[in-house]
Amino acid sequence: MLKDVHAFEAGLDPHPANYVPLSPVSFLNRAASAFAEKIAVIDGPRSYTYAQLLDRCVRLASALAALGVGRLDTVAIIASNIPEMIEAHFAVPMLGAVLNPLNTRLDAANIAFSLAHGGAKVLIVDGDYAPLVRQALEQVDHEIVVIDIDASESSAAPLGPRNYEALLTGADPAFPWPGIADEWQSLCLLYTSGTTGDPKGVVYSHRGAYLSALGNGFSFGLGFDSIYLWTLPMFHCSGWSYPWAVVAAGGTQVCLRKVEPAAIFRLIAHHRVTHLCGAPIVLNMLAHAPADQRVPFDHTVTVATGGAAPPSAVFRSMEALGFRVTHLYGATETYGPATSSVFLPEWNALPADERFAKMARQGVAYPMVEAVTVTDPKTMIPVPRDGTTVGEIMVRSNTVMKGYLKNEPATAKTLVGNWCLSGDLAVWHPDGAIEIKDRSKDIIISGGENISSLEVEEVLTQHPAVMLAAVVARPDPTWGETPCAFLELKPGATQPDDKEVIAFCRARMARFKVPKTLVYGPLPKTSTGKIQKFMLREQAGSL
Structure with a gap:
């Protein structure tokens, strides 16, 4: 015998009218319907309205489907912050496929690892990165369909016979893209910039991307009149979800290649x-x-x-x-x-x-x-x-x-x-x-005292000659570890005397926190601008 069903549950099951899987693709449908003639994307002399952006995304989805891309197939892209990157963030999830934006600053071996590990079926290539990708593809065992985007600066030859704009021109503007049935379905694959060993492939869902975009747009104060400039790489965390967030707000995205x-x-x-x-x-x-x-x-x-x-x-x-x-x-x-x-x-x-x-x-x-x-x-x-x-x-x-x-x-x-x-x-x-x-790995323990490298770096960057500072532990026979500071100076600044910098620090922090060693020069950085402290730790250990 069935249990009695509560009144708030009886006949109140989810319905297609009130329960739709969350996906950031829906933001573009709404924007193109509501703001069809508004400029959505600007890239130098190129610009696209929301109606044109939707048309290009549907055509890209159609072209990818014709190449055999389907549910959960991986489509990789390596490109600068250009309109095609924005388009990929909508067209690939339209098919229920997985987008894999690749870090443009990695070497060929790391690009090859990502393509192989992620199982890329299609690779969209900004022509400016064709030489790098050519080297990477030589290291990949499985066959990948390549789509070339015309280069802006490079004169490198295309990697294959398929041109991005030509594919869009020949694609179906009325393509009935399938979408998704499950919002937990995988949407993006982003590789961390690993410091040791192989990078890890982080998997995002449609639900997470939808909510992340809304959270970013709300917190950042995006609105219909917002003009967003792409200074953050779109390959980094899918541009913090801003390819979707700006569209959700009905704003305008301005592309920047460098x-x-x-x-x-x-x-x-x-x-x-x-x-x-x-x-x-x-x-x-x-x-x-x-x-x-x-x-x-x-x-x-x-x-x-x-x-x-x-x-x-x-x-x-x-x-x-x-x-x-x-x-x-x-x-x-x-x-x-x-x-x-x-x-x-x-x-x-x-x-x-x-x-x-x-x-x-x-x-x-x-x-x-x-x-x-x-x-x-x-x-x-x-x-x-x-x-x-x-x-x-x-x-x-x-x-x-x-x-x-x-x-x-x-x-x-x-x-x-x-x-x-x-x-x-x-x-x-x-x-x-x-x-x-x-x-956790950057805390310096000197004579049993914990030293925050960030605290020391804050003081060092107050020095009038210092633009960037990175502090790491250097082995010390007496104290176990002592702070070692690597300093990148401001353009045109004269390298200060070590004693003067140390005196500057002593006037602003406890003596045990003051760096014992100073090294001057450009700091090694990841593709997203983070200082690579693991390299500095190795260098400090050999000083």
């Missing part, structure tokens, strides 16, 4: 750009750009930055130039940003240094993130919100990855209990904001 301060300032002034994202290295480039590269503009540009918090000097410089900076925190495993430093009105009354210090914190959970905690990784008990007790940042959200492709052991080490473990050490402040102190 991150150059002169081009950024020019585009901001010409298009009245309202929003851009980038790693702290991008902010450094803008803050220290020569005067002849700075085109004036008379509006405020909202900037989101992730990675290590920019030093207070960068906040100060960016504010003076007309930028309002919001600091974010996240990882590839969390679709990019998971927290943001929400600016509170009372901060305006604080002295500048205190205000910048609060702005540099990693802040609070995004609206679409269920929970962020700072927890003792041994006991899994949250640390006190006292601003001093150190724990590990952990995230629980619909915007946490499904897992690592073909790597269950690594997935099990990252998704533990109810949480996604970050490996980042932080404190939790009484107002609920988190503040990173270091990566």
